[in-house]
Amino acid sequence: MMIEWLLIQTLLLSVFISVLMLSHRLLNQRLGAQNTYKLWLMIPFSLMLGLLQVFNPIEQQALQTSYLILANDAIQQLSYSINLNQQVMIVGVWLTVAIGLMAMILLCHYRHISTLKRQPLNHLKSDIPIFSAMDNIGPQILGVFRPQIVVPNNFCERFDKKQQDLIIAHELSHWRQGDTFWNLLALIVLACFWFNPIFWFAYKHFRQQQELSCDAKVLAKKSMASRQQYALAMINVSSTADTTSFTQLYYGEKMNIKNRISSLVTHKPQRTYPALIALLLGSAFLGASHFALAKDQAKTGEKLGAPIYRVDPIYPEQAAKDNVNGWVHLSFDIETDGSVSDVKIVKAEPRWTFETSAKEAVSQWKYQQGSRKVEDVEVMLNFELEAPEIAQKTYAAGLEVIDVNQDPIIK
Structure with missing residues (x-):
């Protein structure tokens, strides 16, 4: 599943x-x-x-799961075991990579935070705490449940008062949008769908759109002079080294920096x-x-x-004498009590040989009880004198295949 x-x-x-x-x-x-x-x-x-x-x-x-019925119970069990082991192996590989990827992401994030050596900055006004850290980092917001803004130690010397206010407003915009939470959720989705390259490109575009959204929110109704100051601050920050963490959101991220600056000039109201x-x-x-x-x-x-109860068809005596193999494709309904009704022959090969035996057997099958009637259930019965190899045969996509390989009683 x-x-x-x-x-x-x-x-x-x-x-x-x-x-x-x-x-x-x-x-x-x-x-x-x-x-x-x-x-x-x-x-x-x-x-x-x-x-x-x-x-x-x-x-x-x-x-x-679809199944394969053979006369030899050992073969039947082996066939099911192979299918089950394949599914378990695929799920195991997927889960191992997903957990490993998330562990790597969290480890990178932990290492990044542990190297910051944060010190509180009480003189800067903000709705959430602001800390200073190394000079070579960009302003950023950390934390999902206890968010905090981190700026470089030379923040006040490096940026004028107008630029400081715009940068802090940008980080607060991330917080008010809940971007730290959405970013963590995006990483979980990425870890689950690690096998699809489209999701890796999607994560990059998602982060870029986050920044464009915050830019637009901060600069709404702002003058062109403020936009110029904002762009200069962005270029200043982007010259610093990129951080290695996946989860924080920082003002001067280098991804799509050209488009971000371009959008400052062509900004349109929402x-x-x-x-x-x-x-x-x-x-x-x-x-x-x-x-x-x-x-x-x-x-x-x-x-x-x-079905929870199945009656195997009887191999027709004349077909066994004539050494004839074949198959029957049937359609039927399952009532709420699990009984089978309205059994129909969709197609059979050869005709007028195995239909009666197949219909009589399927009419006696029992399924699990349900809250509604299930209509047009289809199944295929293969009639073969010799046991086939351990492989499920296909007649049409999605059809359950049952191989009937019973030793006929020839009088």
Whole structure:
């Protein structure tokens, strides 16, 4: 189930993120940097929808592993063991890399904080504490639950009063937007989807959009002189060494510095209604996509659902005498009590040979009880005189395959 959830989410979010990254310039022009930044909130919204589907009891019942039935129980057990071990191995590799990546990120962050040697600065006005640290760092904000602003020791000498106020306002804007929390959440998402390169590019764009959003918020209704001071301070800070931490947010980050300065000149006021429409469209797209995927997933899951009681078909005597192999594709409904009804033959090869045996057997199957009737469940029965190799055969994508290999009684 975890593998399937990851694949569905990475497919859906890759499409959404790609559109967002490719159109970010147009969105910044039309909606403004702050509103464009809010569109990134659609990603945790999508993940929440996906998690709700995982914990849906109906869908959970439907998502069962396909199986292969053979006459030899040892072969049947070995086949299931191979499939299970493959899934466990894939989940183990994914989880190991994800945990290792988060551990590395947190270790880098801890090392960065431990080297700062912070000292409180009480003479600078701010809604959260301000500390000074080494000269070669840029102004930054740290902490999710107890945020604090850290500036270089030469902050007051390096920047004039106007620039100091603008820089502190920028860091406070990060705090008021909750960017320290969103940044941590973005890193967790990145660790979960480490195997998808699109998410690595997305994290970079997300951080850049954070900075553009704070720039726009600080400079709203500011004069061109203030914008020039802001740009000079940004260039000054960007000349310092980059920090090695992933999680802090700092004023003079070098990523996209050219675009940030350019946006100071071409700044446009935020437009509420286009942003609201964009959010509604994004929500509608993700919601509809999740609904469509869940519906398809449920349909596939119903096809793969394992019966709790199964009657094996009897190999027809005449077919055994004539050394005939074949298969039958059936469709049926599962009632709320788990019984099978309305069994139909979709296709069979050869015709008029195995249909009766297959239909009689499937009509007696029992599934787990459910809260609703499940319609159009499909299954395929393979009739073979000799045991096939340990491999699941496919007739159509998503169909459960059952190999019937019973020794016929030939009179």
